[in-house]
Amino acid sequence: xxxxxxxxxxxxxxxxxxxxxxxxxxxxxxxxxxxxxxxxxxxxxxxxxxxxxxxxxxxxxxxxxxxxxxxxxxxxxxxxxxxxxxxxxxxxxxxxxxxxxxxxxxxxxxx
Amino acid sequence: xxxxxxxxxxxxxxxxxxxxxxxxxxxxxxxxxxxxxxxxxxxxxxxxxxxxxxxxxxxxxxxxxxxxxxxxxxxxxxxxxxxxxxxxxxxxxxxxxxxxxxxxxxxxxxxxxxxxx
Numbered sequence: 001x002x003x004x005x006x007x008x009x010x011x012x013x014x015x016x017x018x019x020x021x022x023x024x025x026x027x028x029x030x031x032x033x034x035x036x037x038x039x040x041x042x043x044x045x046x047x048x049x050x051x052x053x054x055x056x057x058x059x060x061x062x063x064x065x066x067x068x069x070x071x072x073x074x075x076x077x078x079x080x081x082x083x084x085x086x087x088x089x090x091x092x093x094x095x096x097x098x099x100x101x102x103x104x105x106x107x108x109x110x111x
Numbered sequence: 112x113x114x115x116x117x118x119x120x121x122x123x124x125x126x127x128x129x130x131x132x133x134x135x136x137x138x139x140x141x142x143x144x145x146x147x148x149x150x151x152x153x154x155x156x157x158x159x160x161x162x163x164x165x166x167x168x169x170x171x172x173x174x175x176x177x178x179x180x181x182x183x184x185x186x187x188x189x190x191x192x193x194x195x196x197x198x199x200x201x202x203x204x205x206x207x208x209x210x211x212x213x214x215x216x217x218x219x220x221x222x223x224x225x226x227x228x
Contacts, residue, residue, distance in 0.1 A: 102154055
């Protein structure tokens with residue numbers, strides 16, 4: 001069966017460190033992979049999209065990698081800040097007409 | 112960036128009543144909108160795809176007679192939960208991509224918290 005797993009339900013790190021979140025998938029061949037941030041009681045906010053032929057993408061303090069051989073994406077936040085505390089969701093788009101979300105990782109950055 | 116709004120942000124209703132949730136794209140036209148449901152500590156589950164000018168497409172296991180979707184215009188989609196029951200209590204979120212497909216950035220609404228007593 002198809003599955004999207006994010007490494008842990010919760011991750012605590014110290015302010016200033018780099019947070020690394022993992023998204024593993026099975027039985028998908030996604031053309032695109034997206035990362036979103038969701039705050040409690042709010043809808044997700046788009047962060048980054050990476051295509052299957054791209055290895056890495058960056059945006060300010062964010063970096064995403066996409067390894068289609070390992071079927072894995074890593075999401076990094078460098079110089080983390082307490083304001084980065086939120087739930088981060090990965091989402092796969094196997095095609096143009098569907099998007100599947102992982103269960104999310106709740107990140108807490110400790111001052 | 113593009114903005115998607117939802118109304119109401121929360122609603123409490125009695126079992127057996129119907130509830131309508133609106134999703135609007137405020138500064139762009141959305142030929143396609145998507146409706147999700149999210150239970151506590153779970154991820155978003157796609158319920159249906161709302162298409163302007165045609166019938167909605169429902170995901171497997173979602174009752175189309177219970178969750179009525181109407182894409183009335185290029186900026187408005189509504190989800191009506193008919194004869195709501197406590198198990199329908201959830202967080203309902205809509206999204207709209209600029210290009211109409213999942214290969215584009217999805218802009219999400221703020222969500223609607225439905226509680227059925």
